[in-house]
Amino acid sequence: MRSVFWPQTNAFVPTKVLPCGVVGPDWMVAGPAILEFTTTTITVPPGWTCRSDAIGNLLLSLDAEKEGGR
Numbered sequence: 001m002r003s004v005f006w007p008q009t010n011a012f013v014p015t016k017v018l019p020c021g022v023v024g025p026d027w028m029v030a031g032p033a034i035l036e037f038t039t040t041t042i043t044v045p046p047g048w049t050c051r052s053d054a055i056g057n058l059l060l061s062l063d064a065e066k067e068g069g070r
Contacts, residue, residue: 006032008045027052030063 004015013032020037028051029035031044035058044050044060051059 002034004032004034006046008047013046023052023056023058025052025054025056 001014002017003012005012006015015032015034016029017034017036018029020035023035028049029044031048031050032046033044033050035042035044035050042050042058042060047063049061049063051061053059
């Protein structure tokens with residue numbers, strides 16, 4: 001965990017920091033989170049979810065209630 005400033009909340013929020021080794025097929029994490037890979041870093045803001053599909057592609061999506069149910 002690390003305290004991270006997120007513009008979406010205009011505040012510092014305790015944030016999960018995960019190494020790339022935790023990501024695998026059909027994996028999921030709810031934001032706020034930071035995924036640290038060897039060559040890049042992916043941020044998952046509060047109210048968003050990061051999922052991997054069956055072959056490991058990462059997909060970010062805004063949680064439905066944050067979108068007003070759209």
